[in-house]
């Protein structure tokens with residue numbers, strides 16, 4: 013199920029000095045406001061992602077660093093806001109000052125081959141901090157570069173494209189739209205096939221703003237049982253963390269479908285099923301007080317929910333958060349369909365009106381983040397398009413997030429397993445070591461339930477365990 017972490021793989025990365033890559037031609041100097049969805053406190057962080065490429069005989073003599081550096085400068089002419097710097101105005105409103113200063117770019121070489129990373133390339137990646145060097149002062153300062161890219165050549169002729177973007181500027185779909193444009197221009201297109209659209213005012217609050225929907229993720233839990241878990245070793249920062257990826261192929265997905273024989277639950281998606289399952293395993297692993305409230309927070313892409321839809325090419329944040337919540341006890345002692353029902357209902361709440369109400373809430377309440385207590389995020393990257401980015405060397409051997417956010421969030425990454433010889437989904441998870449042991453034990457025991465009888469037996473034991 014889970015691949016062993018290649019902790020033993022050690023290699024050296026030689027880096028050049030980081031450089032700023034500016035747009036290849038002059039671009040307009042203007043101040044562009046972000047949307048009221050973009051500039052929420054909950055998005056003021058950076059998300060690292062990574063693409064691995066094999067050696068390609070047809071590209072012999074071409075240097076990926078040079079090809080990408082040049083394509084990047086040309087692409088920034090179209091995406092010039094990404095070459096600017098963020099400014100914070102009154103009431104925390106963010107704007108990008110299109111200074112054309114550029115994005116940070118690092119050229120590097122590693123004395124390792126792609127094969128040495130193992131047959132299945134999946135997070136955690138050894139020495140990742142070498143593959144995306146955290147340039148001192150580049151993260152967290154208001155006028156720092158918005159994008160950091162490192163291209164690392166490998167000994168075998170393959171290379172790694174790693175990057176980190178400030179989430180306030182774009183979501184995963186928007187980032188991939190940009191990287192795809194760089195790839196198209198690297199393959200000698202004159203312009204991106206999808207022209208970028210700014211139009212951030214489309215996701216601004218209404219005038220006057222009015223909260224019309226329920227946004228549970230911004231509510232502070234008043235549940236007293238939550239405070240009793242503070243001494244739970246699972247939550248102490250002292251405990252070491254374990255990183256692992258879990259693969260869900262056709263067999264795992266059918267095993268989960270077997271857990272939900274109830275026809276009432278028809279119309280759920282693989283995302284709903286996996287989210288419900290991961291949330292439940294995680295809660296079991298954390299050994300919480302049964303009365304404590306637990307929440308799972310999901311990203312729902314709303315690009316198609318608008319009428320008229322958001323313009324093609326919009327690369328700002330266009331997803332809504334939605335949260336399902338339960339007590340830990342109910343979640344763990346009920347069959348999977350209980351969690352599934354909660355997940356489905358939370359997702360069903362996301363409509364155009366929900367997104368408008370969210371923008372209004374953010375403005376009325378001063379762009380809050382959400383309380384991080386007992387919350388786990390699951391984000392669906394299956395359709396973000398990482399797998400299609402071709403700089404001329406073909407499709408990536410791996411494309412997706414560089415890992416999970418420790419104890420906070422996991423991602424569903426589309427994945428072709430060479431070991432298993434099939435396509436599926438890989439989910440990176442990072443938890444304190446003891447919680448990870450319980451998590452994988454619970455996960456495997458459910459995935460091993462091979463028929464309806466064993467599912468029924470499992471469901472009756474969890475009930476009696478309360």
Ligand SMILES: *[C@@H]1O[C@H](CO)[C@@H](O)[C@H](O)[C@H]1NC(C)=O
Nearest residue numbers: 056057058098151152154178
């Ligand atoms: C992202 O940008 C926001 C707004 O300027 C800033 O508050 C935050 O520190 C940045 N985050 C990082 C990690 O650079």
Ligand SMILES: *[C@@H]1O[C@H](CO)[C@@H](O)[C@H](O)[C@H]1NC(C)=O
Nearest residue numbers: 225226228335336357358361
């Ligand atoms: C869905 O929306 C309704 C109406 O706003 C609200 O009462 C309910 O709590 C929401 N459910 C979830 C799971 O967000």
